[in-house]
Every structure is written in C-alpha cells, then in structure tokens.
Amino acid sequence: MAVKINPKRIRKDFPIFSRERKLAYLDNAATTQKPKCVIDAEKNFYGSTNANVHRGLYKISERATEMYEKAHEKTAEFVGAGGMQEIIFTRNATESLNVVAGSIGKTLKAGDEVVLTLMEHHSNIVPWQQLQRKGVKLRYVGFGKDGKLDYNEFEQCIGKNTKVVSFVHASNVLGSINDAKKICKIAHENGAIAVVDGAQSVPHMEVDVKKMDCDFLAFSAHKMLGPMGIGILYGKEEALLKMEPFLYGGDMIKSVGKFEASWNTLPWKFEAGTPNVAGAIGFSAAIGYLENIGMQNVRKHEEEITEYALRKLSEIGGLEIYGSRNAQDRLGVISFNVEGLHPHDVAALLDEEGIAIRAGHACAQPLLAQLGVNAVCRASFYVYNTKEEVDRLCKAIGKCKSILM
Amino acid sequence: MQSYWEMQEHFDVIPMDRQAYVEEVMDHYKNPRGKGKLEHADFCAKDENPLCGDEISICAKVKAGKLQEIKFDGHGCAICIASSSMLMEKATGMKMEKALKIKREDVLSNFGEISPVRTKCALLSLKVLKLGICSFLGKKAPLE
Structure with missing residues (x-):
C-alpha cells in the first residue's frame, strides 16, 4: 500500500529550496535537485x-x-x-x-x-x-x-x-x-x-x-x-x-x-x-x-500531482496538452503549448515568477515532428513538488497570455 | 566553520528577461515588418537555433550593392521575431558591406537587459542576413 508523502517536509532536505524560497522547480525531467545527504x-x-x-x-x-x-x-x-x-x-x-x-x-x-x-x-x-x-x-x-x-x-x-x-x-x-x-x-x-x-x-x-x-x-x-x-x-x-x-x-x-x-x-x-x-x-x-520514501509512494505522489495539473492546465483556454489525459498512463511530465505563444517566451516569463520549466524541442525532434510542432513547454514533477506550485504555474500562464497576446 | 551553503551568496530569482518585453519589442512581435516571401530574390539564407528550434530565413533583392528589398520568414519566439522585424527596417536600402558591419551590440541594445540564452534568439536574424550577404558576395561567412 502506498503511503502519502509530504512534499513540504521533503523540501527541507534540499538546501536549494531554503536558498531559493520562491523557486517552483518544475524541470525535473531535465535534472532533479539534490538532498543534503547526497x-x-x-x-x-x-x-x-x-x-x-x-x-x-x-x-x-x-x-x-x-x-x-x-x-x-x-x-x-x-x-x-x-x-x-x-x-x-x-x-x-x-x-x-x-x-x-x-x-x-x-x-x-x-x-x-x-x-x-x-x-x-x-x-x-x-x-x-x-x-x-x-x-x-x-x-x-x-x-x-x-x-x-x-x-x-x-x-x-x-x-x-x-x-x-x-x-x-x-x-x-x-x-x-x-x-x-x-x-x-x-x-x-x-x-x-x-x-x-x-x-x-x-x-x-x-x-x-x-x-x-x-x-x-x-x-x-x-x-x-x-x-x-x-x-x-x-x-x-x-x-x-x-x-x-x-x-x-x-x-x-x-x-x-x-x-x-x-x-x-x-x-x-x-x-x-x-x-x-x-x-x-x-x-x-x-x-x-x-x-526511504519508497518508490511506490514516489509514484503515487506524482500521479496525484499530475492528475491535478492535467485538470488545471486543461481549464486554460487555448492550451493544448500532448499525450494521454489519464495520469495513470503517464509520468509527471506534461508538455503543452498555448495557442499564439512561443514556448521560449512562456518559459522566460514564468522564470520571472520563479517558475522553472523547460521550453524547446526537449531533445526529441522526431517526436515533435510527429506532433507537428517545433517546440513545447514542459513541466515535470518530483517528490518535492506541491499542488500549490501547479496553481502558481497556471496563474503565471494566464499572465503570459495577457503580456504576449 | 561555515557550511558550503552558507558560503554561497544568497541569490534570488532575477527578473532579467522581463525588460526584454518592452512595448517597442512587443509591437514588432505582434506586427512584424518585412515578414513574408520575396519573389525573384537575388539571395536567400536560412539558419536555426538548435536550442529551441527557431528558424529564420531571409531573402533579398540587390541593386548597386544595396539591399533594395529584404524580407524574413520563419518561426520563433517574441525576441527572435521582433529582432528580425527590426533588422528588416534597419537594413532595407543599406549597402551590403555596411550591413556586414552591423554589430551584435547594435541588435542587443534594442532589448535592454537580456539573458545569455536569449541573446541567441535576438541574434539569429543578423546571423542569417550576414550568411546570405557573404554567400552572395562569395566571402567567407563570419564565425558567429
């Protein structure tokens, strides 16, 4: 049985989060942060x-x-x-x-x-x-x-x-x-x-x-x-x-x-x-x-946060999510595009809000060609991410739209 | 003894790029000048930014050593499109030799403070224009 993990407690083990208090690090598919023990x-x-x-x-x-x-x-x-x-x-x-x-x-x-x-x-x-x-x-x-x-x-x-x-x-x-x-x-x-x-x-x-x-x-x-x-x-x-x-x-x-x-x-x-x-x-x-956390619990936490993010992101007008809408079929990696906005601009403006996401071809150009796009925005989660960070992401995307459109 | 982390300066998220999205830049992005296809061009050049997949092509008609008409096409972020648009305005009617002397700083100054990663977006169109002129003149293209 999977046990619910507490990302807020986990964050305390990561020195970067006590330095970068505003940071919502959502680029875990690129690399993850390191706990103090590592x-x-x-x-x-x-x-x-x-x-x-x-x-x-x-x-x-x-x-x-x-x-x-x-x-x-x-x-x-x-x-x-x-x-x-x-x-x-x-x-x-x-x-x-x-x-x-x-x-x-x-x-x-x-x-x-x-x-x-x-x-x-x-x-x-x-x-x-x-x-x-x-x-x-x-x-x-x-x-x-x-x-x-x-x-x-x-x-x-x-x-x-x-x-x-x-x-x-x-x-x-x-x-x-x-x-x-x-x-x-x-x-x-x-x-x-x-x-x-x-x-x-x-x-x-x-x-x-x-x-x-x-x-x-x-x-x-x-x-x-x-x-x-x-x-x-x-x-x-x-x-x-x-x-x-x-x-x-x-x-x-x-x-x-x-x-x-x-x-x-x-x-x-x-x-x-x-x-x-x-x-x-x-x-x-x-x-x-x-x-110590347990891989089952890691998966459970990410499934929950992914389900929440899929739901919240799809409420944003003009936002297209690539791949399955079912959190059970996927990891905590969500690639998307907002109609009329270039991923690079989105990522740069999110950065101002302290939100780190990936923008670009994600080292998978044949995949992107199949999707028919040149670049995507990508948010990816790990054990220390919270639903509040997903809320911040969604709010900031709204702000991007108001600046760029 | 101070820990490794205590020795580090506290660094906050710096709003660096925001200054890039000023009104003039946004105007060029939303209403790009000189964007589209150019028929019967004397030269065309194209390049992309491998980091983000942005792609810009520039075609020009040449008369008496001058860029008589010049257009860009492609896709890219706001910085990339705005900088291409600004370059079209600036380089139209310009002598090719003079256009080759446009400096990075001349382009970057349009954007205020800009992060190192984004300078590549801003400079893509200048790189393509110089590539095109060099191949037309049979010159060696500048390294960057």
Whole structure:
C-alpha cells in the first residue's frame, strides 16, 4: 500500500529550496535537485576517503574501493539486477546507450535492422544512426494521439533481420509509460536484443529488470536526486560477457602486452579509466533516500500531482496538452503549448515568477515532428513538488497570455 | 566553520528577461515588418537555433550593392521575431558591406537587459542576413 508523502517536509532536505524560497522547480525531467545527504556524501568522500580505486594497497584506497563497489551493489538491488557484475557506471544515460550501440554495433552487418520508436530521446537515436554507415537499417514504430505506442506496428517492424529493439520506457515529452515487458517479449520472440532507455522511468517508479526481462537498461543518477556525471548501464551478465568493450585503457584490462590485451572481469571490463567515485557514492546516498520514501509512494505522489495539473492546465483556454489525459498512463511530465505563444517566451516569463520549466524541442525532434510542432513547454514533477506550485504555474500562464497576446 | 551553503551568496530569482518585453519589442512581435516571401530574390539564407528550434530565413533583392528589398520568414519566439522585424527596417536600402558591419551590440541594445540564452534568439536574424550577404558576395561567412 502506498503511503502519502509530504512534499513540504521533503523540501527541507534540499538546501536549494531554503536558498531559493520562491523557486517552483518544475524541470525535473531535465535534472532533479539534490538532498543534503547526497551533497554531503560526495563532499565527505573528497574530505575523508579520497583515493583511486582498484589500485592502492593502503587504507583509504581500500575504503574508496569498497564504497565504490557497494554503490554498484546498491544499484543492482534497486533495479533487481543479479549483482554488481551487471551494473556499469558511465557518465550519463547517453553514454550508457552509446556503450550498447557502439559495442553491439561492432557485431552488426549490412542488412541488419534496429527498431526504435518515434518517442525516443536523441540519445537513443543518434548512436544507432551511426551504424547506418555499415548498412544497418533503422525502423521506427509510431504512436497515436493518445501518446500510446502502436504495439501492432512492432509486430510489423520486427522481423528476421531485426537484431536490436531499443526503446524508451517513459517518454520525456509525452510522459507515456510504455509496456516494456511486452516489447521485450516481442523482441526476444524474434531473436532480437531488447534495450530500454530508463532515464525517465527509473527515477519515478519501481523498475525491475528481471520482471521486464530487458537485456540492457540505461539511466542517469542526476535525474533521481543523485549527482551529475554518473550514468548507469544494466546489462544481463551473459550479454555483457559476450560483448566487446566500448572504451579501452586502464582498469578495464586483466593484462597488457605490447600488441594485445585481455579484459578484466565484469563490470570493470566496461569501466575504462578512473571512474567518478565520488559521484557513485553520492548516487548510492540518493538511492538510499528514495528507498526511504519508497518508490511506490514516489509514484503515487506524482500521479496525484499530475492528475491535478492535467485538470488545471486543461481549464486554460487555448492550451493544448500532448499525450494521454489519464495520469495513470503517464509520468509527471506534461508538455503543452498555448495557442499564439512561443514556448521560449512562456518559459522566460514564468522564470520571472520563479517558475522553472523547460521550453524547446526537449531533445526529441522526431517526436515533435510527429506532433507537428517545433517546440513545447514542459513541466515535470518530483517528490518535492506541491499542488500549490501547479496553481502558481497556471496563474503565471494566464499572465503570459495577457503580456504576449 | 561555515557550511558550503552558507558560503554561497544568497541569490534570488532575477527578473532579467522581463525588460526584454518592452512595448517597442512587443509591437514588432505582434506586427512584424518585412515578414513574408520575396519573389525573384537575388539571395536567400536560412539558419536555426538548435536550442529551441527557431528558424529564420531571409531573402533579398540587390541593386548597386544595396539591399533594395529584404524580407524574413520563419518561426520563433517574441525576441527572435521582433529582432528580425527590426533588422528588416534597419537594413532595407543599406549597402551590403555596411550591413556586414552591423554589430551584435547594435541588435542587443534594442532589448535592454537580456539573458545569455536569449541573446541567441535576438541574434539569429543578423546571423542569417550576414550568411546570405557573404554567400552572395562569395566571402567567407563570419564565425558567429
């Protein structure tokens, strides 16, 4: 059973909100704010345990290594992975997807196909586009006015040449939550690998890689209260064992000769060079913070606030909301346009009221092209957002109209 | 010892952009001058702002080294459209060489205080005009 959370109490844990008292931060799909425990964890590492990992034979290095590996374990538990060997730390979700596309890409041949959806963030399009040079073909599954993927189209797009199906779990524009389990199943039935972009879903709902049965899951720490500079790639152990490394250098090797090298064990085979240890420890603290709240409760809170926002926003004349009107189908991400107003102007004028939203193409130009727009306004919520902030947003949009129209 | 947060200056949300939306700017935005298609143009140029997807194209007819007639088209925010409109007024009849010398500051001064992100919106049309003139004259386009 989900428990009601108190965003006003949660706000007290975030130093930025005691500084920026007027701030209604509604750009959580871009990045989230950080609680004090995360800031402290990162700061304390540098102040007390700073040393390189997997190298030093002295106490602080051993301690740093232990903490760094613990962060992998904690992440593995959080998404239901088999263990630390299945969790690779990268810089961000984009890099995680590049690791998959780059490494799997080495094995793809001309005529092989990669299936994507029209809902993808650029980070799950551009790395795959690069494989076209090898003759790999990209195919796209579309979505309807209700923001739902056309699942029948998957059956049509996926065939014997399909090697990879890579798709977004939850859209950063429409908020739509896709049926990842179903898509992974279709992919596997056709002998393809299933790659899930969980950058928006993992921070906001319970995600279990075993239940979903994906081969890869990419997400980002900074979108879930963690530090910037830490991305995560979950990979099934058997898939990672078969895969070639993506980046080469120190720490990812077992031994190096003049003309050849052999690879380290998992996950280190995919973590070349000195990693972001402090970031990983900060991320560990963020997971702890979210676990204390409970992911079910996070989801419940956001569903409530999204339902409220959908209702309030649709009362504004000339405002069009993209995607589903049902809060249960979507995350707390709402993209909209106000007739006659450019999103950039809306965002700039909202900023004056202390309201931070995103305006632009949200790194999803093919999606926006499908919607037939060049830019959108986007408000996105998290655990510290309140209904009062939604009211402020709606009032400020009214003000924008009076200034610009 | 002061905490990290105590060391930081208190910073409030600064109403920076608001000053950009003055009456004159809003007038150009709502009634843009020189907006539309230009038939039989001697040159056309186009560019976009990757951040927001704003897109401006400018076409011109040239006579004796001067921009005899000039029009812009496209879509963008109030700052982008207003600045394009102002540029059309300013550059019509102007020698191309002189138009190439229009400075960023000349454009930005129309907007009072403007945030760094929005300067790109304000400067898009100037960039496009210079691109067009340079390609027409066979010159290397300025970097920004």
